[in-house]
Amino acid sequence: xxxxxxxDPAGRELEKRLASLTPAPHxxxxxxxxxxxxxxxxxxxxxxxxxxxxxxxxxACASVTPWIMRSxxxxxxxxxxxxxxxxxxxxxRSQASRQPAESVVESLPPRVTxxxxxxxxxxxxxxxxxxxxxxxxxxxxxxxxxxGSLLPTQGxxxxxxxxxxxxxxxxxxxxS
Amino acid sequence: MESNEINELGRWFEQEAGALVLYARQWLDPHAAExxxxxxxxxxxxxxxxxxxxxxxLYQAVRFxxxxxxxxxxxxxxxxxxxxxxxxxxLEGSPxxxxxxxxxxxxxxxxxxxxxxxITLRIWGGLKLEQIAGITDCSVATVFRRYQxxxxxLRTQLETPCTIPSH
Numbered sequence: 376x377x378x379x380x381x382x383d384p385a386g387r388e389l390e391k392r393l394a395s396l397t398p399a400p401h402x403x404x405x406x407x408x409x410x411x412x413x414x415x416x417x418x419x420x421x422x423x424x425x426x427x428x429x430x431x432x433x434x435a436c437a438s439v440t441p442w443i444m445r446s447x448x449x450x451x452x453x454x455x456x457x458x459x460x461x462x463x464x465x466x467x468r469s470q471a472s473r474q475p476a477e478s479v480v481e482s483l484p485p486r487v488t489x490x491x492x493x494x495x496x497x498x499x500x501x502x503x504x505x506x507x508x509x510x511x512x513x514x515x516x517x518x519x520x521x522x523g524s525l526l527p528t529q530g531x532x533x534x535x536x537x538x539x540x541x542x543x544x545x546x547x548x549x550x551s
Numbered sequence: 552m553e554s555n556e557i558n559e560l561g562r563w564f565e566q567e568a569g570a571l572v573l574y575a576r577q578w579l580d581p582h583a584a585e586x587x588x589x590x591x592x593x594x595x596x597x598x599x600x601x602x603x604x605x606x607x608x609l610y611q612a613v614r615f616x617x618x619x620x621x622x623x624x625x626x627x628x629x630x631x632x633x634x635x636x637x638x639x640x641x642l643e644g645s646p647x648x649x650x651x652x653x654x655x656x657x658x659x660x661x662x663x664x665x666x667x668x669x670i671t672l673r674i675w676g677g678l679k680l681e682q683i684a685g686i687t688d689c690s691v692a693t694v695f696r697r698y699q700x701x702x703x704x705l706r707t708q709l710e711t712p713c714t715i716p717s718h
Contacts, residue, residue, distance in 0.1 A: 380680070380695065386702045392649040393674050393705070396642040398569035399652075403585050405564055409557065411589065412596040419597060 560596050563605055568592075570675040571613050576641050577667055578617040587616040607682040610672060614686060650709065658708040666701030669694055 382390065497505035568588060575584035591612035595605065602608035640656035659667055665687075672683045680698075684691045 380698070382699065382702070385706060386699065389702050389706050389709075390674060393655065393670075395648045396644055396650055396652050396655055398573035398675055399641050399643045399656075401569055401572040401581075401585055401588070403564075403568055403572070403589055405561065408564060408589055408592055409561075412560070412593045415593050415597055 556596065556601075559605075560592065563595070563609065564592060567606065567609060567676075570671075570677075571609060573641050573675055574610060574668075574671050575613050575617045577664065577671065578621045583620055584617065587613050587620060590616050604682070606676075607678060607686055610676055610678065610682075611686045654709060655705075658705050661708060662701050662704055666697050666704065669697040670701040670705070673698055 379387070494505070571588045571591065572581070572584050575587045578584075579587060591609055594612055595602070595609060640653045641659065642652045642656045644650070644652035659670070662670065668687060669683055672678045672686065673680070678686070680691045680694050684694045687694065
């Protein structure tokens, strides 16, 4: 004992006598202990890898499941532009939207009316001067047909008033 | 596990296994005590961070294991413990021994549990009072008081002349 305690001489003597005895021999074998320790270490390592792979598996499932479960995408509504011969002005901002359609949806009802056909023939004969100069609104059936053919999703309503387009349109008409 | 860790563990095993088994035998029969000690060594080996002081750590681990095992099968172990106490002395004498091992074992077994624990840790475990206080979770003064009282009781028992029971 490194630090003697403040005991009376009898106590100190008894301490010494007791310390002369040793613990009874035990049955633990060192090799067995080492073997068990190795087994435990291996088990611990294996369980760590098992836990890691389980977590990764769960993560993989979690990332793949929404992709599998996703409902088939709804077909996007096709915007169909019918090339109806309506004049498109060069440099007009709406020119891009007036590109000829690649495909035509059969279900759209044809909107070509006699009034429109008359207007078209006039324009073909006389140029853009044949177009009414009062703008879009009071054109009646023909205007509606034009607007409807350009913007079928608006259900035949005339397009929003575009002053720039209108100005270009009028300039072009005067020049020609 | 690295080789120096194995060597270190082997050293602790050689030095402390006997005292640890003696310590565990306060609560358990010899075989269960050996199991508790083995488990404590395995715990030490698999510790992620090695304890600063391995020796008190080992005693504390054995105590924890032994008390857990005791709680798990208190009745069965107590019955076995009584048999074991009678059959095998927990101490062994040498030619140079100044006490009879069997008598000392019996006297030790007759002490109060707290006194026996402190005496075992101090005399055969070679621990400081502070370390014992840490293991038993009480103050150093309490440990010293128990130690003194235990020694006194042992002396009384060991100095009492043997009486032959008359039939």
